[in-house]
Amino acid sequence: MLIHVLGSGAGGGFPQWNCNCHNCSRLRKGEFKGQARSQSSVAASTNGTDWVLFNTSPDILKQLQNFPAIQPGRGLRDTGIRSIVLIDSQIDHTTGLLMLREHHQPLEVYCTEPVYQDLTTGNPLFKVLDHYCTVNWHPIRLPREDAPGEAFQVEGLRLVPVPLRSEAPPYSPHRHNYHVGDTIGVLMEDLTTQKRLFYAPGLGQIENHVLSLMAEADCLLVDGTFWAEDEMEQAGISQKRAAEMGHLPQSGPGGMMSTMAPLTNPRKILIHINNTNPILDEESPERAQLEAAGIEVAFDGMNITL
Template identity: 40%
Template sequence: MRFIVLGAAAGGGFPQWNCACGNCRLVREGDPRLRPRTQSSLAVELANGEWLLINASPDILRQIAATPALHPRRGPRDSPIMAVLLTSGEVDHVGGLLSLRERQPLALRATPRVLRVLDRNSIFGALDRRHVRREALHLEEEWSLPGLRLRLFAVPGKAPLYLEHEAGAAEDTVAVELTSPEGRRAYYIPGCHQVTPELRSRIEGAALLLFDGTVWTDDELCEAGVGEKTGRRMGHQPLSGTDGSLAALAWLGVERRVLVHINNTNPLLMDGSEARQHAEAAGWEVAEDGLELTW
């Protein structure tokens, strides 16, 4: 089975259109230590050669164009993408749905709460329900696809900014557990506010972990002069420090560890940076767009 990281950046991408932080300025100048990244999304190959998308970022058309495995191949109007799974209602996870409106048969699955959010916004009616089937996937409910079983499960997080006026729910931030017929497990967790003992126990022994790498330090945006919110206020545990996610995930028996959903301010983005060296010494890879992972 094959995974392709379509987009490795957090919301806004890298460089972010309205940002002149050190990272964004240098990547625009062509600094070879930094490479652009689009917004977070993952493609998973199924046993029948079709593909599942996990999240549909606003950059989805660029991502599909850059990924030959996702190009039409069976006729003049076709796609090997058979389903989209959403892990939240965040704009950077659902915005790309509007670009998948060309009457292509798809299954669209998400928690009941996220589907209700889509139902309340009439613009998502552009996804013709005669072709795009919306199907609820409840927490811990198994979904079987060719050569793959998966579940959504809740992780600590927060509601999208545009829903913060409403009461939060466990379904606001979920992760994906993927299991092969041989019992090998992979986890996709692009957002996580806190690594809990329960989460550690769940992912112990996994073959692959793709995990939230949004910020290196909690006050990173403030220090860069581009925002007032901390990482935790945005729903993301910082990576560094004794109370960071790298420390919380240390010593787990996971075969391969990859950081995704990386904010444009994160020093991890720079090859050779102190943060990159620290993460790599701890056994982590930093994802780039197009990274392929075999299972």
Template identity: 55%
Template sequence: MTILRVLGSAAGGGFPQWNCNCRNCDGVRRGTLRATPRTQSSIALGDGYQNWIIVNASPDILAQLRASPALQPARAPRDTSIVGVILIDAQIDHVTGLLMLREHRRPLPVYASAAVLSDLSTAFPLTRMLSHYCGLDTRVLALDGSAFAVPQLDAVELTAVPLESKAPPYSPSRNAHRIGDNIGLRIVDRQSGRRAFYAPGLARIESHVFEELSVADVVLVDGTCWTNDEMLALGFSTKTAADMGHLAQSGPGGMIETLDRLPAARKVLIHINNTNPILDEDSPQRHELEAHGIEVAYDGMEIAL
């Protein structure tokens, strides 16, 4: 049985964000808001014992590992159960954690698209930096629908699914879409046949993405913003959610409307921005999600496939 564990459920900056005093961040610090702090978006896939794949390595990875004892089996003086890292994109909040894993005793297996590996060898040269430490054993993900497995956890079948979002702001390709700048991940437990689809960044529900969502038993998808103008209305940004590569939850064509069309047993929002009112467990927006049967991911959440 494959275990999907949410290591971090917030968008970049976490919740509360260190420099933010929006209603959510201020309220959770003061204890006046019923909300749970969250670290930055990442999940782990494992057999529940000694082999785990990390999907996205957030800047909070050390705290996430401390909160997940199964990922430190302590079989030797230096040990880990991490057998590989898969990168969904090259966003800072999804790749900087690789620097925190520099003490790995051998080159760390990292699976990513050619576009992501290009950014990580040029604009943000993590591959070059880490060559002076453990090094990275990079594996280019195929984007043609072919499945792959990570050695030591081959009971999990994985498929990279190209999707529309945005390359990181630092990338030369920020405004020039490349296939592979962002992917979703199809996750299939070979024994049970159950599948999940993970896509923390979604700008648009393309037809092939909707097909993936439609056949998944569990979907974990972009929960960044409630409204498209959320950051604008609060005066925190000059960009809409769409400008940043995210589909808002509410409104015509939004994520709620899409999720309502799916037969999936579990529909979960992840990568939640600190400004999103769904973080307030007493908010009308949170109650609206509950009425639609949509869950909000939290750090430590586990789903069995």
């Protein structure tokens, strides 16, 4: 199984277009050891030709241009994209669907019922696409909130969805009113090699049923949005805390670092990095702490082979 990181940043990317925080301003001035990042999305394949997209960011066109393998060029109009899995209905994970409207067949989209509701009401992307390529919706089923949902197969992958405690988008009818399926994680398993990767760019908290799936994985590609719970406040940007925005910070008691510490088997990689996060600076003490803990930071164009 090959996982290609199309984008590794959080909403707005890095540097964010209107932000002059410590990280963004230094990157623009060339005073920063690190690299720019587009908004979070990954592609997975078991044969290198047929690909499943996990999220479609607003940066999708540039991301696809930077990844020739996803355009095999077998015909006048062609793509290696076979299916799309949406882990939530956030703008930075779904807006790219509009950029794929020229597709000559319906987009095969897998998502939960709450995400489908958001994308036909509060942010009706699916209804807009009805005037173009249209969408074939495949429901992701989550019978319980404290256990993995129904597994399904896509392009040689067995996908096990798991409900996550996180926040629905501001335009969702159930913002601040948790619904099972607002956000999911996905355990991807290559049906040939049985190698597994757990993908969850949005993790508000890690419950036991989520931790069990993480422990089964050969690789974790999980939420790296914030370093600290009060990071946005420290940066002078917002009073909102990480938990309010549905993200578990890396540092502190119960943070991502301490949660992953007992998991000795999987490779550990953070994705969905916010522009304020000090780990973007490769010379920062926070980045050194991650490296000492054996945790990597995803970057645009990163390939993970399992």
